Amino acid sequence: xxxxxxxxxxxxxxxxxxxxxxxxxxxxxxxxxxxxxxxxxxxxxxxxxxxxxxxxxxxxxxxxxxxxxxxxxxxxxxxxxxxxxxxxxxxxxxxxxxxxxxxxxxxxxxxxxxxxxxxxxxxxxxxxxxxxxxxxxxxxxxxxxxxxxxxxxxxxxxxxxxxxxxxxxxxxxxxxxxxxxxxxxxxxxxxxxxxxxxxxxxxxxxxxxxxxxxxxxxxxxxxxxxxxxxxxxxxxxxxxxxxxxxxxxxxxxxxxxxxxxxxxxxxxxxxxxxxxxxxxxxxxxxxxxxxxxxxxxxxxxxxxxxxxxxxxxxxxxxxxxxxxxxxxxxxxxxxxxxxxxxxxxxxxxxxxxxxxxxxxxxxxxxxxxxxxxxxxxxxxxxxxxxxxxxxxxxxxxxxxxxxxxxxxxxxxxxxxxxxxxxxxxxxxxxxxxxxxxxxxxxxxxxxxxxxxxxxxxxxxxxxxxxxxxxxxxxxxxxxxxxxxxxxxxxxxxxxxxxxxx
Numbered sequence: 001x002x003x004x005x006x007x008x009x010x011x012x013x014x015x016x017x018x019x020x021x022x023x024x025x026x027x028x029x030x031x032x033x034x035x036x037x038x039x040x041x042x043x044x045x046x047x048x049x050x051x052x053x054x055x056x057x058x059x060x061x062x063x064x065x066x067x068x069x070x071x072x073x074x075x076x077x078x079x080x081x082x083x084x085x086x087x088x089x090x091x092x093x094x095x096x097x098x099x100x101x102x103x104x105x106x107x108x109x110x111x112x113x114x115x116x117x118x119x120x121x122x123x124x125x126x127x128x129x130x131x132x133x134x135x136x137x138x139x140x141x142x143x144x145x146x147x148x149x150x151x152x153x154x155x156x157x158x159x160x161x162x163x164x165x166x167x168x169x170x171x172x173x174x175x176x177x178x179x180x181x182x183x184x185x186x187x188x189x190x191x192x193x194x195x196x197x198x199x200x201x202x203x204x205x206x207x208x209x210x211x212x213x214x215x216x217x218x219x220x221x222x223x224x225x226x227x228x229x230x231x232x233x234x235x236x237x238x239x240x241x242x243x244x245x246x247x248x249x250x251x252x253x254x255x256x257x258x259x260x261x262x263x264x265x266x267x268x269x270x271x272x273x274x275x276x277x278x279x280x281x282x283x284x285x286x287x288x289x290x291x292x293x294x295x296x297x298x299x300x301x302x303x304x305x306x307x308x309x310x311x312x313x314x315x316x317x318x319x320x321x322x323x324x325x326x327x328x329x330x331x332x333x334x335x336x337x338x339x340x341x342x343x344x345x346x347x348x349x350x351x352x353x354x355x356x357x358x359x360x361x362x363x364x365x366x367x368x369x370x371x372x373x374x375x376x377x378x379x380x381x382x383x384x385x386x387x388x389x390x391x392x393x394x395x396x397x398x399x400x401x402x403x404x405x406x407x408x409x410x411x412x413x414x415x416x417x418x419x420x421x422x423x424x425x426x427x428x429x430x431x432x433x434x435x436x437x438x439x440x441x442x443x444x445x446x447x448x449x450x451x452x453x454x455x456x457x458x459x460x461x462x463x464x465x466x467x468x469x470x471x472x473x474x475x476x477x478x479x480x481x482x483x484x485x486x487x488x489x490x491x492x493x494x495x496x497x498x499x500x501x
Contacts, residue, residue, distance in 0.1 A: 088233060102143050113133030142419065229284070296487055298409070301429070337392045357487045360404050375390055376474065380459040447469075
C-alpha cells in the first residue's frame with residue numbers, strides 16, 4: 001500500500017482509503033474508529049492485567065486447594081502454553097471472523113474462563129478456567145495491533161500505537177498490586193470475581209459498538225498446520241519453562257525432550273506454511289519476513305523480551321532473598337518503572353510520528369543495556385534506591401523500544417499481512433519471554449549453587465548468580481544495539497517532512 005493511498009482516513013465501511021488528492025490527511029480519527037480502538041485497548045488492558053495476578057495469588061490457592069508449589073505453577077505454565085499455541089492461529093481467526101467476530105469470540109472466551117475459575121471446585125477446574133482465559137487473551141493483542149494498522153493513517157500510527165505500550169507495560173505492573181489488594185478481603189476467588197463484571201461489560205460494549213474494519217478471508221483452516229503449531233510452540237515454551245525448573249531440580253521431564261521436539265516440529269511447521277502460502281492459505285504467512293524492518297523488529301523484540309522477562313523474574317527474588325525486603329516493598333519498588341514504561345508510550349508514539357524509529361530506539365536500547373549491566377553489580381548491601389533507579393532506566397528504555405518497533409515493523413508490511421505480522425510479534429513475545437525466564441533462572445541457579453558450595457553466604461551466593469545472569473543479558477543486548485542501527489521508517493510511509501511530520 002502506498003503513502004498516497006494510506007494518507008487519508010478510511011471510510012466507515014472498511015479498510016480502503018481514497019486517493020490523497022481527495023482530502024487532506026486528518027489530524028483525528030473518525031469517532032467510530034476511535035470508539036473501536038478505545039474499546040479494544042480497554043479490553044486488552046483487562047485481559048493482560050489478569051495475566052500477572054497469579055503470582056501473588058498462588059500461595060493462598062496452594063493453601064486452600066492443598067497443592068504443592070510445583071503443581072500450582074501449572075496455573076502460569078498452562079496459561080503460557082495456551083497463548084503460545086493459539087496466537088499463531090490468530091491471523092486466520094481475525095481474517096475469517098473479522099474484527100467484530102474476533103472480538104466477541106475473545107471476550108466471550110475470556111469471560112467464560114474467568115467464570116470457570118471463579119466457581120472452580122478444585123485445582124483441575126481452575127486450570128481449565130485459566131486455559132479458556134488464555135485462549136481469549138491470545139486473540140486480543142493481535143486483534144488490537146491489526147485493527148490499528150488497518151484503520152489508522154500512517155502519520156497517526158505512532159501516537160495510537162504508543163498506547164499499546166500502556167497496555168503491555170502498565171497492565172502487568174498493576175496486576176500483582178491489584179491481586180494483593182483483593183486477596184485480603186475477598187480471597188483468591190475475588191481476583192476473578194473483580195475481573196468478571198469488567199469483562200462482561202466489555203463484551204456487551206462490543207456487541208453494541210464493535211464493527212468490522214477490513215474484508216474477511218474465506219480460506220479454510222489447515223488442521224495439519226494447527227497441529228504442528230501446537231506441538232512446535234507448545235514444545236518450545238514448555239521446554240524453556242522446564243529448563244528453568246530443571247536448574248532448580250523440579251522439572252518433571254528433561255527439558256531437552258520438549259525442546260528438541262519443538263525445534264523439529266517447528267521446521268515442519270515452517271515448511272507447511274511455505275507450501276500453503278503459495279495459495280494464500282497459510283495459517284501463519286511467513287512472507288512477512290521479506291519486509292526488512294519487520295525482520296529487524298522481530299530480532300530486536302526477541303532480545304528485549306528476554307531481558308525484560310529475565311529482569312522481572314529475578315529482581316523480586318534478589319530484593320526479597322538477598323536484600324531482605326518484604327514482598328510488598330519489593331513489589332512497590334518495581335511499580336514506578338512499570339507505570340513509567342506504560343505512561344510514556346503515547347509520548348514516544350507522537351515522537352515516532354515526527355522522527356521515525358532509529359533516533360528513538362538507539363538511545364532506548366543503549367539504556368536497556370546499561371540498566372541490565374547496572375543490575376549485575378547488585379550485592380546484599382546495595383541500596384534499594386539503586387535498584388529502583390536501574391529499574392526505571394530499564395523501563396524507560398523498553399518504552400522507547402516497543403512503540404517504534406511495533407509501528408515500524410508492521411508498517412513495512414502489505415495490509416493483507418497485518419494480522420499475520422501481529423500474530424508473529426505476539427508469538428515471539430511468548431517464546432522469548434519463556435526463554436528469558438528460563439535463561440536467567442538457569443544461570444542464576446547454577447552459579448548460586450557453585451558459590452554456596454564454595455562456602456559463600458546464601459545472600460552473596462544469590463547475588464553472585466544474578467550477576468552472571470545480568471551480565472549475559474547485557475552482552476545479548478549488544479546484538480539489539482547493532483540491529484537498531486539498521487532500522488528505518490517503512491518504505492511505504494510518508495517521507496520525513498510530509499504530512500503529519
